[in-house]
Amino acid sequence: MYPFAALTQRVREMTMRGLDVINLDVGSPDMPPPTQVIEALAHSSSVSDHHGYAGYKGTPEFREAVARYYQRRFGVKVDPEKEVLPLLGSKEGIVNLILGFVDSGDTVLVPDVGYPSYSMGAYLADGDAFFVPTPEHLGYTPNLDAIPADVLERSKILWVNYPNNPTGATVDTAFYARMVEFCARHGILLASDNPYCDVTFEGYRAGSALEAPGALEHAVEFISFSKTYNMAGWRLGAAVGSQSALKTLLNIKSNMDSGHFRAIYDAGIIAMDTVAQDWIDERNRVYQRRRDLILQALPSIGLSAHTPKGSLYIWAKTENGDGVAYAESALVDANVSLAPGEFYGPGGKAYVRFSIATPRN
Ligand SMILES: Cc1ncc(COP(=O)(O)O)c(C=O)c1O
Missing domain, CATH: 3.90.1150.10 (Aspartate Aminotransferase, domain 1)
Structure with a gap:
């Protein structure tokens, strides 16, 4: 459990x-x-034809809003059609990504310490989790040298998460560039779990793994409305990045869920487009x-x-x-x-x- x-x-x-x-x-x-997000939910849910299925990939308008958010927030340009996939909360996407990539005999590289769903997802997929040490003296970043060669050979995904749960550690853009380079070299997907990118203190501004060169080919990032906009119960998030990784994720998801309620997507658009940095x-x-x-x-x-x-x-x-x-x-x-x-x-x-x-x- x-x-x-x-x-x-x-x-x-x-x-x-x-x-x-x-x-x-x-x-x-x-x-x-924010109030305008709640109002947008009420407004959209009062429209009579907003109650059917809204699509396995969510609405095009929602995906476009995510692309605008990435451009504005991180300076990263993504294709809303192929490089954005809405989620029923990022936890769902995290586990389904693993289910899509991992079979018996495969390994998921998970940070020790890290969010439990990375290893739990590996076990649900009948795969293994290798706990990569993230020692205090490395600023709670993964010690990649500690991964044995045979484990690396079997590895499908490397998880990173900054600002970090549970340590609160943060990283710079150079870190993501190193992770992308490492994953590209070993044929591993980099999965950056980034739900806390907008929960930061004292002027610190968190970056995105997708800012790193080559990231759109080798990485997928998860964002969440839970923490950025205080919407944890709404279950809204998005996966952004590698087209082939998103295809795999959609393959699992389209057999498992049928997307969100249209009004949730519409309120999400208002959150991304109108909530001020203030x-x-x-x-x-x-x-x-x-x-x-x-x-x-x-x-x-x-x-x-x-x-x-x-x-x-x-x-x-x-x-x-x-x-x-x-x-x-x-x-x-x-x-x-x-x-x-x-x-x-x-x-x-x-x-x-x-x-x-x-x-x-
Ligand atoms: C690191 C991390 N990833 C993902 C999640 C899941 O967030 P969501 O509410 O988007 O499913 C959490 C929630 O606490 C988290 O701490």
Whole structure:
């Protein structure tokens, strides 16, 4: 089972017993989307012929809006017809991409530590996951030298994710250029999971893997409305990049789902075309204040952490190296739900993860 599903169930049971649990585990934005996005949903859903299937590839207008977003936000020009595919939330696309690429005997290169769906997707596809170390001293970037030659031979996809869940680490454009070059050399697809590109602090602006030379041939990137526009429950995202990778993904998806409700696409267009950077900056300032509050408290509760420049998380190291025991004690003794670092791979043993997507009171 997905690690969070069991924790969420436990918190629900505690709440039903009357306990006031402070939930700092999952990264589900607590603030609403911009008003015009909600209005666009209401407007589009009131149109009588907007209730049929909207297409396996979503609407052309939505794909064009994603292409405009890439041009404006990253300076990357993509073909909305062949290089953009809407998703029912990026998690769906992540797992379906793996299902499309991986068979028994194949391997997926997943960061240790990283978002659990990369390895879970590999197992669902009857493949293997190789946990590539992303040590603190490399700024939580993958140590590619640690991948054995025979594993590399069997590998189909390399996952990267910056701003990173769970560590909050960020990278520069040169990093993506190195990853694209590595993947091109070994015949591997680079999959860049980029849902936190617009959740950044102190003026830091995250880039896209698709800015790197050759990326449109060797990489696919996932963006999400969940965190950029506080729309996690709407389940809207997009995969952008390699035409052949998107074809494979569409092959799986068109047999599995029939796209989203038209009104969701229409509201998504309004989000991408009209939400001002000021709205994003203001929202990020709220997250930043929460980040700083938690960082300040960490030394007094036996934890230490770097200051993240992006994402919704603080990756805090325990003194005794046992994140599972720390999270258990926080839950049982203080009614505070944290994510044990182990959820994110063996390299997370000593850590707990705090989410800043929870209001102060
Ligand atoms: C790194 C990462 N990728 C993907 C997702 C999934 O996001 P979505 O809501 O778009 O499915 C999350 C959600 O927390 C995440 O942290």
